[in-house]
Amino acid sequence: MSDVVEKTLTALPSLLSLDPQPGSAKLSSTSKLGNLIRGITELTSKHEEEKLIQHELASIKDQVSSPNTSMMKELMVRAIYCESLGYEASFTYIHAIKLAQQGTALEKRVGYLAVSLFLNESHELLLLLVNTVLKDLQSTNLIEVCMALTVVSQMFPKDMIPAILPLVEEKLNHPKEIIRRKAVLALYKFYLIAPNQVQHIHNKFRKALCDKDPGVMTASLHIYLQMIQENPEGYKDLTASFVTILKQVVGGKLPMDFNYHSVPAPWLQIQLLRILALLGKNDQSASAVMYEVLDESLRRAEMNHNITYAILYECVKCIYTIHPKSDLLEKAAKCIGNFVLSPKINLKYLGLKALTYVVQQDPRLALQHQMTIIECLDHSDLIIKRETLELLFRITNAQNVVVIVEKMLEFLRVNTDDYTTIDLVGKVAELAEKYPSDTMSTVFSVGGDMMQPDIPNSFLKLLSEGFDSVEEDRKLRLFAVDSYITLLQKEPGKLPQRFLQVISWVLGEYSHLKDELEPTVVLKLLAKLLDMKHTSSETKSWILMAMTKLCEGGAEVSVVREVSETYSSSMDTVLRQRAHELQYLSQDSELRAKVLLRDNGLRPLEVDSSLSFLDGFVSEALAAGAAPYKPPHQRQEELAQAKALSLEPYGLSLPMSMSSCSITDRQSPTLLSMSSGLSGDSAEISHKGGSTSLKLDGVKRVWGREGYLPQRAAVEEAAQVEVPCTLRSPSQQGDADSSHSQTPTSTPTPTEPDPEKQQLASLFFGLSSQSSVCLMGKPEPTPHRFRRKAKGVTDPTSSSLISTPSNVEKLLCNNLLDSNIASELAVSSAKQITELPQGLKTASSAADEDPDRPKDLCLISHLPAELSELCHSEITPLCTIQSILCAVNSCQYRGDVLIQTPFNHLHQVTHVSAELKKSTQCLSFAHSDVTFPCRPLTVSTEEYGTMWLSFSHDTKQNLTLIGDGQEALTATLNVLKQKLQLHVVEIIGQEGILSCRLLQDQPCLMHCRVHAGTLAVWLRSPVPDLPDCLIYHCQRALQEY
């Protein structure tokens, strides 16, 4: 039959040439559509086509609104034709609906077709169709009912389903099987778009499954496949029925009509096998019922036709999915073999797919077919190649990784499809991460800018965190430096941007490892990169950062100066910032040594995300009259309130003194350069605000890691990295060779020096030497992998202020206060420093004046030693503590920087003062993690309501829920109750209200609502900072939980 088709279709070109020929007589050559098509085929340019279609659409538009309905059918077809060419004919939509509504049966058909082609589920015009569908569903004309069901299953507005659902359900009992069948499919469609609306008719689905007509039963399998996929447990009782059905089908019990190429109902069989696979997965008893029929299917499907292979393939997949049975597995394996070895390329493809699917359970299969796999690797069809690589990816181990990655890279070089490239680059990167080697350079240069951005990031992380062995890390880094230098010396212009970024980072970080390498050489290479035209500004800032790390004074200063001068006036703020950093740091070696530590002096870097080291700075700024920080949501609210009168400009107006701006308006790029110039590379704080596009995940870790885990990798692993693949011990060689002899196809002799075979051997090397023992069971034990060092877990206690301040903190504190270094800072910082004593005075006087407190100053003398270690200059501790106390008392204080963790100290101090008040003398600071001094506040819901309305200060935030489902809210609130001693007033549905008080008389109310998987919390209190403070503690409590 297909031959006939092909013959006729070959004759087409002659038909298409537009000379009048007998063949075209049967086509309605005189019709308008005919003219249109003729016209279009004569055209040569897209532009002309556009003109013609526009003309055509105009003429359709004219005619369509005329009452002459005899033309409607043809007009619709013409409109459909125009639409299929990509031209919009939206004016016809309404006419299509009208036609479906009012036309004769034939016109109705065209109308429905046009509607289903033109509109989509959410189109508003579709609502107009609902009545028509309703009417047609009730029609006595079978064809009209069929048309309505067809259009319903193509698209129907979700909210209107209830309107027609009863009618469609009714059709399940229709005497005609074709109607029943279409009704089942329409219901399936409803199930897909609105599952809850058809829940009540599940037993009708069962009835459809037992329908006397096999066609209806087949249609119902669509539904079951979907439902079983979602919930296999719910349908276990049907396993036996499905098995019986399959048995009958395979046994040829269906009418002959259902045969296709004398295979009984093949599509039905495929569907059933898929369902069985889902049901039998991880279920021994359900699987046991299937074994017999699966065996039968395998046996019966022996005819040499495409469709039998389709059944076989499903059978094999099913056998490998369900609880294994050895003799079936054996047969299935043989089947896979037939697929893989088949000369038919489609079967080969499926064979590879099946192998990929089963290879995790049975790697020996891959071994058996290794020759074929190797052949497939060089297949002319890219799809086959890709599938093979996918298979290889699954069987990669430490021994064969080099060859496999090599193959993948080879493929990447010839591949032109973006999608595949992205996918494959990801895989190579994953392998390279698992089994580190030198392939990443190639990945970067081949993958180019297309790869996912996290790949270079994770590579840098890998490089900086290192593996288990220090020596190996050093070698790897040295190797990277070496190869990158070589690359830069050649033709850096051709390298992708991402790769250049990686290169500059590595050079900045590790080029000092190579002793004989002069920094000047590297700097010059980098400077050359900067000058290249197509280097993006993102890359440029990476390069500048690398230069910052590299310059050590001396000869290279001239290069650096030139560069920093060029870029310090750059229009790009990020670049300008980097250039300034470079400039300052290159001039001051002392500062440089503090900021940029070489990793031989690695010390754990506590990243103080609370920015507590800025406390003094903030309080001082506040004392100097700066506006307190407002969280974004509050700012927005205020803005919204103010909107009626003023438009935006006033929203952010702040005293323009340097000190306040750098804290409160951290988006300001020019000011930012000062603060982040110091911290930019070492702490993450500045990145939040200023540098938008830099991904510095990898960067900050360099200083953050302590020594490596002292576990040594196996010695041969180390050798593996350095000397890939070519060296093999005789015994391993033997193993590899013996594996060859197992292959069914040609076996290479061991002595053959063919490089291809050598490669083959190394490819399966890992499998053959361990296949029987190791790979059969669990994946390889850990020694085969380089164990990633565990990430440093932030100790919850260490984040508090009492922990030793990090270098950065110290540095910043010093910088802000120490006028020696201050000269380097921006001009305005000098002003800030002069303001300091004044600020201090204000702060302390404010404290003094506060009537609520006993002498705060004397409190300081009561502070234990730990607390006085807060900061390191003489003034700061005083200042910090006082101002924080001030902040508590006067409630003026709202710095963003402090709102996160510093409340720790804040309430520590509060605690202290409270204790002092009560004349208890024991101030225990032994544990740094003082709990929030919160007491439950017992109120009724009514009281809560009144209080809520009377409180003026609030904050909103989303918190993570603990647990999921219905209980999440209760669970989360209980945790808060336990940890923070909040009082749960009431829980209503998905909302809950809580209350507490700080010390004696400062209440805070909390309203929680579960929303989109998070807990939306709204806190209110008469005390300004209390909501923010409490929200922080809630967050922490939930995190710790």
Add this chain to the structure above:
Amino acid sequence: MIKAILIFNNHGKPRLIRFYQYFAEDMQQQIIRETFHLVSKRDDNVCNFLEGGSLIGGSDYKLIYRHYATLYFVFCVDSSESELGILDLIQVFVETLDKCFENVCELDLIFHMDKVHYILQEVVMGGMVLETNMNEIVAQVEVQNRMEKSEVSVQCQPVAELISG
């Protein structure tokens, strides 16, 4: 589920476009172009399956196509469909077209686009395979054709006879 059925000729001119999942008009055209681009550069002796491009939904989707003389028949399906099954479904569809048009050719598809749609509706309904038996499909289409010939609204009784016959 079948996401889309595209028929275009060797030059990428669409001959029948049927989407079972909604895509905006310009997206549809882009999908057609990309699909044509993917399919047309493949030899006839390579396999009939393609991993879907990034456009129509990523790795879960496959393009299954057959090339007949001047026409490509491309089915875009998700992982719940059997590759070989769909491949044979295309064959069934083309054989049905051949039977209905008596030696089908590209021009039939152009000038009788509506009819081709009606035939397709009997094979695939809303993205689900409805009928795989050619005789059944032809019977259904013929019922409709007779309705066309008589040009009168067919009532329940005769249709019932036609279907059962």
